[in-house]
Amino acid sequence: MSGNQDIKVSVDAVVFGYESKKYLSVLLIKRGVEPFKGGWALPGGLVLNDESLEDAVERELKEETGVAIDYLEQLYTFGLPKRDPRNRVISISYFGLVKPNHFKIKADTDAVDAQWFNLNELPELAFDHQLILDTAHQRLKSKLSYQPIGFDLLNDEFPFSDLENLYMTILEKEIDRRNFRKKMLSFGIIEETNKIEKIGSGRPAKLFKFNKNKFKQLTVNDFHFEINFV
Amino acid sequence: MSGNQDIKVSVDAVVFGYESKKYLSVLLIKRGVEPFKGGWALPGGLVLNDESLEDAVERELKEETGVAIDYLEQLYTFGLPKRDPRNRVISISYFGLVKPNHFKIKADTDAVDAQWFNLNELPELAFDHQLILDTAHQRLKSKLSYQPIGFDLLNDEFPFSDLENLYMTILEKEIDRRNFRKKMLSFGIIEETNKIEKIGSGRPAKLFKFNKNKFKQLTVNDFHFEINFV
DNA sequence: GCAAAAGTGTTATGAGTACACCCATGG
DNA sequence: CCATGGGTGTACTCATAACACTTTTGC
Numbered sequence: 001m002s003g004n005q006d007i008k009v010s011v012d013a014v015v016f017g018y019e020s021k022k023y024l025s026v027l028l029i030k031r032g033v034e035p036f037k038g039g040w041a042l043p044g045g046l047v048l049n050d051e052s053l054e055d056a057v058e059r060e061l062k063e064e065t066g067v068a069i070d071y072l073e074q075l076y077t078f079g080l081p082k083r084d085p086r087n088r089v090i091s092i093s094y095f096g097l098v099k100p101n102h103f104k105i106k107a108d109t110d111a112v113d114a115q116w117f118n119l120n121e122l123p124e125l126a127f128d129h130q131l132i133l134d135t136a137h138q139r140l141k142s143k144l145s146y147q148p149i150g151f152d153l154l155n156d157e158f159p160f161s162d163l164e165n166l167y168m169t170i171l172e173k174e175i176d177r178r179n180f181r182k183k184m185l186s187f188g189i190i191e192e193t194n195k196i197e198k199i200g201s202g203r204p205a206k207l208f209k210f211n212k213n214k215f216k217q218l219t220v221n222d223f224h225f226e227i228n229f230v
Numbered sequence: 231m232s233g234n235q236d237i238k239v240s241v242d243a244v245v246f247g248y249e250s251k252k253y254l255s256v257l258l259i260k261r262g263v264e265p266f267k268g269g270w271a272l273p274g275g276l277v278l279n280d281e282s283l284e285d286a287v288e289r290e291l292k293e294e295t296g297v298a299i300d301y302l303e304q305l306y307t308f309g310l311p312k313r314d315p316r317n318r319v320i321s322i323s324y325f326g327l328v329k330p331n332h333f334k335i336k337a338d339t340d341a342v343d344a345q346w347f348n349l350n351e352l353p354e355l356a357f358d359h360q361l362i363l364d365t366a367h368q369r370l371k372s373k374l375s376y377q378p379i380g381f382d383l384l385n386d387e388f389p390f391s392d393l394e395n396l397y398m399t400i401l402e403k404e405i406d407r408r409n410f411r412k413k414m415l416s417f418g419i420i421e422e423t424n425k426i427e428k429i430g431s432g433r434p435a436k437l438f439k440f441n442k443n444k445f446k447q448l449t450v451n452d453f454h455f456e457i458n459f460v
Numbered sequence: 461g462c463a464a465a466a467g468t469g470t471t472a473t474g475a476g477t478a479c480a481c482c483c484a485t486g487g
Numbered sequence: 488c489c490a491t492g493g494g495t496g497t498a499c500t501c502a503t504a505a506c507a508c509t510t511t512t513g514c
Contacts (some may be wrong), residue, residue, distance in 0.1 A: 003240055004277075004279075005239065005276055005277070005279060006279050007238075007239045007277060007279065008235055008237075009235065009237045009239060009309075009320060023305050046235055047235070047309070047320075048233065048235075049234075049236055049311070049318060050318075050454045051311065052309060052310050052311060053307065053309040053320070063484085064500090066512080074306060074307060076304060077283065077304060077322045079239075079277070079282060079322065080282050081279075081280050081281065081282060088279060088280075090239060090283070090322075092307045092320075133415065149352040150501070158492085160493080160494090161493070171509075176477075176478075176479085176495090177494090178478095178479085178494090178495070178496080179476075179477065179478085181494085182495095182496095183475095183476090187370065198485075198486090200486090200491080200492080201485075201486060201487080201490065201491045202484080202490080202491040202492030202493065203248065203483065203484040203485055203487070203491080203492055203493040203494075204484070204485065204492095205492080205493060205494090206493085206494090228476095229476090229477090230476090230477075256495070363482070389466085390466080390467090391465075391466075406504075406505075406506085407466090407467090407503085408467090408468070408469080408505095408506085409503075409504070411467085411468090412468095412469095413502095413503090428512075428513090430465085430513090431463070431464045431512075431513060431514080432462080432463080432464040432465030432466065432511080432512065432513085433464080433465055433466045433467075433511040433512050434465090434466080434508065434512065435465080435466060435467090436466085436467090458503095459503090459504090460503090460504075
């Protein structure tokens with residue numbers, strides 16, 4: 001019952017980014033060692049003896065990709081005996097989001113081969129990483145409806161159309177713009193700035209801001225965020 | 231980055247039971263070894279090298295309590311370096327439910343000291359087990375509203391009042407009986423049996439049954455279960 | 461016939477849904 | 488003045504919420 005357990009502990013992160021009006025992206029790294037050398041995988045690695053799981057994820061992300069993360073939560077722990085072909089390694093997976101601002105991959109690191117992939121054009125992934133990714137994608141889809149995490153995929157100030165498009169892209173649904181805006185604003189957690197963004201053609205858009213503090217206040221008094229459309 | 235990682239992997243289970251019209255119970259065991267020898271803790275233990283995490287939980291539950299579990303899902307992984315005072319041990323926690331039928335604790339086992347505790351009258355718990363328990367309690371509360379897991383806390387056939395009381399107990403809310411019944415039945419996942427239960431005083435109650443297959447069918451076609459009352 | 465719990469229907473209110481035109485800008 | 492995307496209001500429908508009396512049994 002003790003002494004001879006031989007299991008390694010690793011963390012892996014599924015980090016999503018959103019390119020305005022386009023698609024979801026996922027952060028992957030090219031493996032430099034066997035197994036699956038040269039293949040693509042989620043950023044991650046073994047946990048050090050004296051660091052917390054969260055610290056491990058953040059360290060690995062920094063080392064392997066240099067990307068700064070805006071939202072991070074634990075996803076699920078994958079532990080089938082054969083998920084790593086060599087040793088037994090269980091993986092505590094994390095789910096992360098980054099704002100477009102923080103997309104930049106720094107090249108000053110070990111495993112230089114970090115890259116954003118369109119979620120619809122993924123390469124084959126090492127280990128059970130496709131399963132982990134699917135789990136994260138599922139989590140993103142469902143959380144979007146009952147927690148205001150979408151804002152961590154947008155810059156601090158954003159035009160309303162970005163928010164609309166984000167929801168439509170992730171939920172893979174058409175959403176009525178008027179109803180969406182009405183409901184979003186009704187929560188009272190989005191503020192209008194007095195800035196205006198002019199890009200491309202068409203009428204310039206007002207910029208809005210998510211008021212995180214307001215949201216936290218409301219949450220205390222059994223306030224419920226929910227966005228659900230047919 | 232490899233070779234000298236020294237972290238043990240354990241599983242722990244928070245198993246809830248419901249005593250009709252009374253209260254929620256949690257399954258605990260009395261520890262036979264240090265640390266916290268003689269104290270109460272969640273059932274669990276180290277994962278064996280060649281078993282899956284789920285197998286480990288089920289094995290430990292069987293060994294330590296003899297209780298057969300009706301619902302089991304992964305809860306959260308706790309991994310702070312100091313959560314175990316001696317070695318580093320991360321714990322993958324699970325969330326379980328048992329029907330009243332299966333409450334019996336078999337005494338033919340190692341750690342004989344397994345016992346059900348009223349959730350409102352808990353002893354002090356070993357390690358960070360109170361935190362794990364709180365997390366599980368939270369999960370139970372929130373899942374009850376959007377997944378039909380309440381049925382795994384009742385016998386296969388139950389009077390409607392049991393279901394009502396279960397929801398009121400767990401959600402700590404008064405619920406209008408007429409509206410509750412109307413909504414529950416409207417999902418079409420509960421069947422009336424032609425049995426009747428007479429107990430104590432008052433009018434005897436019809437017994438109902440949860441139709442799991444019907445529920446699964448519906449789930450495929452974007453059916454959404456949700457019970458929310460003010 | 462009294463106590464205890466089971467069973468049942470209607471109305472009012474508010475949230476969700478469907479739907480289409482005008483506005484501001486750049487070229 | 489045309490193309491492009493931003494910004495806005497109303498009416499209908501349906502789900503939720505509030506609410507109280509009757510029925511069946513045991514004692």
